[in-house]
Structures are given as C-alpha cells and as structure tokens.
Amino acid sequence: MKTTPMPIYMDRHDIPEEITAEHVALMHQEDLKVEHLFGCKGMTYWCDTKRHTAFCLIEAPNREAIQNMHNHAHGEFPHDIIEVDPHLVESFLGRIEDPEKNENEDLSIIDDPAFRVVMVIESSDFLHRLDTHQLSMFTQKFHRSVAKSVKHFEGSIVRENDKSYLISFRSVTNAVLCALKIQDSFKYSYPKLERDNQRLKIGLCTGSPVTEKDGLFSESIALATQMCELIHGQIVISPSVKSLYENENRNAVIDDKLIRTLTPKEVSLVTGLVQFCEHNWNKPNFNIFTLSKELGHSKSQLYRKIKKLTGKSPITFLREYRLNKALELIHDQKGNISEIAFESGFNSPAYFSKSFFDKFGILPSKYAQMYQS
Template sequence: MPIYMDRHDIPDEIKPEHVAKMHQEDLKVQHLYGCKGMTYWCDSERHTAFCLIEAPNKEAIQEMHNHAHGEFPHQIIEVDEHLVESFLGRIEDPKKGENDDLLIIDDPAFRVIMVLEASNFINRLEGKQLSIFTQKFHQSATKAFEKHEGSIVRENDKSYLVSFRSVSNAVLCALKIQTKFKYSYPKIDSEHKRLKIGICPGMPVTDKEGIFSEAVFLATQMCELMKDEIIITSSVKAIYENENRNAVIDTNSIRVLKPREEQFLLRLVEFCELHWNSSRFNLTEMSRALGNSVSQIYRKLKKLSGKAPSVFMREYRLHKALELIHKQQGNISEIAFETGFNSAGYFAKCFRDKYGILPSKYAQLV
C-alpha cells in the first residue's frame, strides 16, 4: 500500500498535547478506512503538524481524519518511506515511556537542506590524479556530514543531498568542506576543482509534489546557476545569526540570496525550462516573461551567474545536453537539435569550449 504524508497548519492555541490526542483518535478509527498511522511530527514554533500514513488513497486519509477529529489536512503527498527516514530520521512513533498515558511528540519536521555538487560528469573521467583527489574529497565530505549531524539522503560521485536539523550545523559543515576542498591537491588545475553548495530551509510537505521538493529544487538551482561557491537563503542567514548571538555570516565566503533574488531565480528557471530546447532565444521575450527590462535582466543575471543572458542560456542548454548524452538519449546530432542548437557543428564547438572535450568523445566515455 502507498505511504502518504500530510500537512496540518495548526492554530497558535493548539499545543503538542492536542496533536498527540488527535493522533490517538486517528489510531482508534484507522482500520475503518484501511489506513495505518505510522507517526507524526509537531512543530509548535511554526504551527505545523505532519502525519505519515499508510493508506489506499488520499481520500481515505481525509475521511479518517474527519471521523477522528474533523481536522482536514491542508495538503497530502505520496512519499517514499526510505526518503522520509533519510530526511527526518524515523518512520514510526518513538517508544512511549512506561508511565506515559499519552505519547506527546514535540518534534519539528523543519529541516535545512544542503545540495553539494563537487564535479561535473566530465571531471570524473579524467586522470588518475584527479580520481585520487575526488576519492579523498568524498571521504572528507562524508566525515564533515557525520561531525555536523547531517543525514545523507542521496549521493553519487557528482553530488550530495543532505538533511540537517540545525542551520548552524549546515553552515559550519559547508565552511569546513570548502576549506578542505580549497587546500586539497593545490597542483590540480582549478578548472577541475569545482565546488558548489546551496543551503535552504524547508518543510516536507508544501503545495508541490515530492518530499522537501521546494527546498531541494531551490538549493539545486543555487548550485547549478549561481557563480558563488556557497549560497544560502536570507532565512538561513537570519536563523544562523539568531542561533549564534555573537556571530555574523561572512558574506565574503558565503553568498546570501535575498528574497527578491530568490524569486527572480525561480522565475528565470521557469522560463529556461520552457525555452531551453527552442533555437529562437530572444532577450526581449525573456524580459517580458520575467517582468523586467532588458537592462535589468542583464544586470541581475550578471550579478547572480556572472554571465550575460545569451551566454547563460547557451550554457543552460549545454548542461541539458550533457545530461542527455550521459543518459544516452539520442546521438549527438539529435541531442544538438533537441537542446536548441541549429547546427551540430556549432553545438560541438560550444560543447568543447565549455567542457574541453568533443561531445562525440564524451559519448564514447560514458
């Protein structure tokens, strides 16, 4: 049976004891609807509660809640139990104390999401020395995650997705990894030593499908599209400085993404996702879609990515092409036209200029 997680936005006056009683009422009637309440999370500070439920469908969850206490969830998404455990640390209720009549779980589901990208597909294929560097870096990163209580949700030889309970731990972990990365194997060409870390806070269930999908998406775009090594949202900065009264984020080593920049980045990605496979890129069309003048688009893009709009869009397409070749989804000519290039020859030139290897050669290596 599928597993779902729902979100309840709870009023200020509702305390963890109330949520525990609601969970208890769910358990009393769950069998009537073919459901099994696995556990829940309650966040008094942010006035949210999340239930993890095995159920035949979303409607059964709504009917169970309505029968038990009348509180309808604001959102329900289907989830993978392994991802839930990786992000949140458990998929069942903690053990109740011997003298406890009611299991009260005052445990927030708020997490700090880190996306780390250590290399691109190309760099993994070059040179024994680089391979040794990569192995040592990944060992060092894993130790840093463990030390700062980060839970690795997903990893490969290119990237990590990590969940932290503490903003401070996430930020300090990023700085530790950056330092290790900077001073490891200084003789290796800096072009091969690429590190990007995006950090943003999130809740497991939002209006988007997928657990922590909004936070993961934003952190990923921060990594892939911005020029800085470590990028955090303004909310991460505020929480960090609140947790560490005498500390201030060093903006020389960490880029803080302002709220208006965050909104611009999300609108930019939406535009690029709609137009990356079209050869008719038009800056005027981009400015109209994003609600900014051409000069504003140019200035904002340069500030975020360090690239002019035409270069940014070309490299966005090349990144898509890199992924398609890696997944072996078509030959080089097909991928060139699929990603908005009018000529396979021009595509090959741009690809080589960007990645230092012809796409045909790369296709042979993957």
Template sequence: MPLYMDRHEIPEGVTAEHVAQMHQEDLKVQHLYGCKGMTYWCDEQRRTAFCLIEAPNKKALQDMHNHAHGEYPHSIIEVNETIVESFLGRIEDPEKSQNTELNIINDPAFRVLMVIETSNYLDRLEANQFTIFTQKFHNSVAKRLNKFNGRIIKKDNNNYLVSFKSVTDAVLCAQKIHFQFKYVTPKFDPSSRKLNIALSSGTPVTTKENIFEEAITLATRMCDIIKEPFVITNEVNALYESENRNATVDRASVRILRATDEKFLTQLMDFIEDKWHKSDFNVNYFSKALGYSKSQLNRKLKNLTGQSPNNFLKEFRLHKALKLLYKQHGNISEIAFESGFNSPAYFSKCFFEKYHILPSKYIQQHTI
C-alpha cells in the first residue's frame, strides 16, 4: 500500500498535546478508510505537523482526517519508507513515557541538509591514486558525520547528501570537513580536487512532489553555481547564531547567501534549466524573461558566480554536455546539439578551451 506524508499548518493556540489527541482520533477511525497511521512530527515553534500514513490513495487519507477531527492537510506527497527514516530517523511513534495516557510527540521534522560535491567528471586520477584519495576522503567525512550526528541520505564516490537535526552540528561538521579536505587531497596535483559544501534547511512536505525537494534543490544549486566553495543560507546562519548566543560563522571561509540572492538563484535556475538546451536561448532572451536589464543581470550573476551571463550560459551548457559524455548519452554531434550548440565543431572548440581536452579524447579516457 502507498505511503504518504502530509503537512498541517497548526493554528495559534494548538499545542503538541492537541496534535497528539488528533493523532489518536485518526487511529480510532483509520480502519474505516483502509489507512494505517504510522507516526507524526509536531513543531510548535514553526506551527507545523506532518503525518506519515499508509493509505490506498490521497483521498482516503483526507477522508480519514476529516472524519477524525476535520483538519484537512495542506499538502500530501507519496514517500518511500527508507528515505523517510534516513531523513527523519524514525517511521513509528517513539516509545511512550511510562504512566502517561497520551503519547505527546513534540518532535520537529525540520532538518538542515548538507550537499558535498568533489568531482566534475573531468579530473580523474590514476586507478591506485584515485582509490587512495577516495578512501581517505570517505574516511574523513564518515568520521565527521559520526561525530556531529549527520544522517547519510545518499552518497557515491564524489557526492553526499546528509541530514542534520541540529543546525549547530551541521555548521560545525561542514567546517571540519572543509578544513580537513586539504589533508586528504593528493599533494602531486591539488588542483585536480575541489570541494564544494552547501547547507540549506526546510521541512519534508512543501508544494513540491518529493520529500525535502526544495531544500535539496537549493543546496545542490548552491554547490554547483555559487563561486565560493562553502555556502550556507541566511536561515541556517540565523538559526546557528540563535542557538549559539549570537556567535557568528567565519565569514572569511563561509559565504552566507542573502535571501534576495537565494530568490534570484532559484528564479534563475528554474528558468535556465528549462531553456538551456535550446539553441536560440541567449542572454538577451533570459534577461528579458527574468525582468532584469543586461547590466542588472551581469551584476547579479557576477556576484553569485564570478562570471558574465554569456560565460555562465556557455559553461552551464558545457558542464551539462560533460555529464552527457561521461554517461555516454549519445555521440559528440548529438550531445552538441542537445546542449544548445549550433555545430559540433564550435562545441568541440568551446569544450577544448574550457577543459583542455577534445570531446573525442575525453570519451576515450574518461567514460565509464
């Protein structure tokens, strides 16, 4: 049976005890709708609650809530049991305290998410050197995550997605990983390895289709796009200062993304990811579409990426093409056109200028 997570906005005056009572009312009538209430999370501070429920469909879930207490969820998404547990640490009610009739769960579902990226599919070490680097890097990261209670959602040789309950743990862990990276990077060619870390935060259910999608998307874009190697959102910074009596992060090594920059980044990437592959998509097109003059767009992009709009668009396409080549999604000509270049020859020229290797040579040396 499908598993769903829903989101409820808690009115002022409703407490964790009230939410616990509503959960009990759900359990009393769930059998009438073929549902099974697994657990819930309640956050009095942010006025939100999230229910995890097995149900035949979304309507059955809504009908159950309506019958039990009349509180319709504001959003519902289908989720995976393993993923929910990875992010939030449980999929059942925590054990009830002894001598209590009601199991009151005042446990926020708010999390800080860390994205770590160390590779761009281009710089590859020799097999034995790559293995040594990989082992040292993963051992170092694992040690920091264990110390600061980070929950690994997914990882591969070069990337991590990690969930933290504590903002302070997330920030301190990221700082340690960033600092330690120089000690695991091969000394013979430190330029071949770069580390990007981003921290964002959010709740599991929003208007998006997937769990924590907004926070994951933002952190990933911060890693990919922002010129500084270590970036946190303004919300993460504010929460860190609040938890630590206004202690501040080291702004010399950490970029704090302002709310206005976060909004621009989201607006920019939502648009460009939809249009980047079209050959007629140019800077004039997307400056007008985003509602900025050329000078405004140039200033904003340089602040975030260190690049002009033309260079940003070209390098964005090249990076997409690099991934396609790495995954062998077509031949060079097909990938050139798919990436928005008008000719394979021009694509090869740009690729060589950026990566100092021809696409044909890259395919021979670097593909899976």
C-alpha cells in the first residue's frame, strides 16, 4: 500500500549577530538527533551570517512538529514556517540536501546564504499573455537569446512559458548585466514592424525565501511582477538592487537612461496601490477619491505620483486595472459580457465594450467567442 509523502516545509530563524555558522551547524546536528521523535526529517539548511538569518528545509507532518522539534533540540523557535515545493526550492536555491562535506570534517558547516535576486520578465502585453498565439520565428529567436543570457550570467530559470520568466540569481551584478543583455537582444530579435507590437518588461528585486507571507520568495516575486505590470520603464529595479550593485562595483553607477530605480517611498506606494486595487476593483466606490483617502495623499499629489510611476493618470490606471480583471473573467468564462461589465464596476455594458475595445483593440464579445467551449 502506497504511503502519502509528508509535506516539506521551510522555516526562517532570525539569529543574533554573535551566532556563527558553526553555531548554526551545531543546532542543525541537535535537530537531527531528535527529529525521529517528532516524525520529522531535516533535509538541509542555509545560513547567512551577513544578514543574520538561517533557513531549514524539513519534511514533517505539520508545522507544529517542526516547532516542537526545534524547541526540544535547542529551544530556538522559527519566526515563520511555510510549505514549499522541493522542485521550486532547488530551482531557486540550487539544492535540497546538504553539500558534500570533506572526509576529514567532523561537523559540516554550511555558510551558504539563501538570499537571492529575483527577476521577472514579461514579453507580451496583458491581452497576449492570456492568448495562445503561435510563436513567431522572431519570438523564438528572442526566447533562445534569453536562455543563453541567463546561462551566461549564472541565473536559474525557475518558471517559464511563452510570455514570461521567473529567474533566480545569486549575484546582483550578474542579474543587472543579464537584464541589460536581454534588453539589448530584444532590439535585435525583431524587425522594426514586428517590434512595435511586442513588449518587454523586466523587474528585479532582492529577497529571502521565507517571509510572513505564504509562498517561496512570495514578496520578492510579487514586487518584481508589479514592477513589470505597473511601472513605466523597460527595466525596473528595487532600491536594494541599486545599492548592492553599486557596492559590488565601486566605480559603477546605474544608468538611469536604461534602468529605472524605484525609491523606498515609491515601493511603498506601489504596494499600497496594489492592495487597494485588489480589494476594491469591483466595488462601486473604486475611484480616485477613495484611493487618495486610503493612501493618505491629496488628489493632486496622487496624480503626480501615479503619473510619474505608471505614465498614466490615476483615472486611466484604475479603469485599466478593471479592464485587465474583466479580461481574465472573460478568458475564464466567468459570465456573459453584461454580467462581467457590472462585476467589473462598469455601470453600462456599452461603455464597458467601448473601453475594452479602446484598451485591447478587440470587442469583449469577439474575445469571448475565441474561448467558448
């Protein structure tokens, strides 16, 4: 009779400055001595003494078993625990077991950070990301060049499809240089006529695998995706990417003509903007007044900030956010056009159809016909 495999979890420990990699290795050994008492199996761990964090990868029946094992072994409770897919862990971090230790080593000390640079690439607009158009020879050429660039700059492709990539890098410098190389390749992959119908967006930010939110590198992936989808600019990077790049390359400065760097306040604004839109996009009071109140800015301040970030006025931004949501609903066949129009916050199906056509170049009824069963 087949036994169901236990879930795999990753936890995060914030460790004091005085704790060394050797201390973490000793605590890992203590876990391994008692793991059988709690039905757990310690697979490996990552230690980052520079950022004072450690991450354990553990097969376990549940989160409580992990907490009890750590408490019994050394008393150090993890700050967060998330369930993970081991294949994703390996894609992001390069391994799911301990590195081989030297024969003469009594204790395997792993001083290996789990900190990564996360890159999201989107190579089509919102409409074509949902469509299933056959790839042109030029698009195939571009995707080959992306794979070649990622390999050259020692990145790891975590996920990919015809329209987007999720990539992990150890080195901030390699990540930035790879983004610039992909940007350059994009220009030469398409003839001018076809390039006008293409879109390249690259978002880069740094992060750790486990935070308060569920999902491996979830906060970093979310921010890098928002950079691609919301921010005006072909390559957009977080403040931490800029700082680390310039620290690693003492004589180098990020070229703001090629790369847009968000400020910490802009990152905060993007996060607040997305949270508001996610919770309110289909409500009648989804408008500039409620948005400015929610974010604590006057209408004029908000206009300037959103225009600078996205290249769009707040009213246009909010309307297009609704239209993108409506596009998903039509694609997933969640109702007829009138129902989706009202569900998306439009008071008139006719106005919805006009707005949809202005945004996507196709009537919603025609788009719905493409996906009828």
